[in-house]
Amino acid sequence: MHTMGDESKYCLCCGDDVPFNTFRRNERVEVTCAFCGFTLDVQDLFGASEKQGQRPEQDSYALVTDDSRYTRKIIEDLLKARRFSSNIMSFENGLELISGYSRLLNEKNQIDIAIIDLNMPVMDGLTAARLLRSLEAHNNAKKTPIVFFSAEKADENLRKQMENLDPANYVNKGSDPDPDKLVARVESLIGYLMEKYKPKK
Numbered sequence: 001m002h003t004m005g006d007e008s009k010y011c012l013c014c015g016d017d018v019p020f021n022t023f024r025r026n027e028r029v030e031v032t033c034a035f036c037g038f039t040l041d042v043q044d045l046f047g048a049s050e051k052q053g054q055r056p057e058q059d060s061y062a063l064v065t066d067d068s069r070y071t072r073k074i075i076e077d078l079l080k081a082r083r084f085s086s087n088i089m090s091f092e093n094g095l096e097l098i099s100g101y102s103r104l105l106n107e108k109n110q111i112d113i114a115i116i117d118l119n120m121p122v123m124d125g126l127t128a129a130r131l132l133r134s135l136e137a138h139n140n141a142k143k144t145p146i147v148f149f150s151a152e153k154a155d156e157n158l159r160k161q162m163e164n165l166d167p168a169n170y171v172n173k174g175s176d177p178d179p180d181k182l183v184a185r186v187e188s189l190i191g192y193l194m195e196k197y198k199p200k201k
Helices: 048-053 069-081 094-106 125-138 156-164 179-197
Strands: 009-011 016-018 020-025 028-033 039-044 060-065 087-091 110-116 146-150 168-172
Touching: 060 069, 060 094, 069 087, 069 179, 087 094, 094 110, 094 125, 110 125, 110 179, 125 146, 146 179, 156 168, 168 179
Parallel strands: 060 087, 060 110, 110 146, 146 168
Antiparallel strands: 009 016, 020 028, 028 039
């Protein structure tokens, strides 16, 4: 491990420019935030990342839950553009997510990722995530990676809850109302997901 020469990089989780470290793991070099450990960048040393745009061979689902229709649409469009999963399902709140997730589990579908906002009406993101994990345990199903995408800062309480919901990560949505900045954050989110959770053949 060593700290890179550049002064800082932007961390989606901290929502700020941060010092960072690099780790070499097998064929990959990972750049992580020195404060929270969030993965900032991944370099594939043998060019396997060129395959990341390929569509997975079997049907799979990415789930997007946010009470903002605009935010959902941006995430959906970028997931489709990157061909992250063969199907994208979106929900307005946590209750809708749990209903859809339960149906997908019962049908034995592959679920690649659940992107969940924290603050939503009817059922918030953390409650939905806990119920999601309960459904998985009840169905003896593999845990779906969860990424919380919210304007809230990731405080110690949220980090502890994410540990209990592992695999779970947090990406800061930002509070700037500028649509271009939100699009840029979502693009960074999808890039992170492609590196960390892209479906394996």
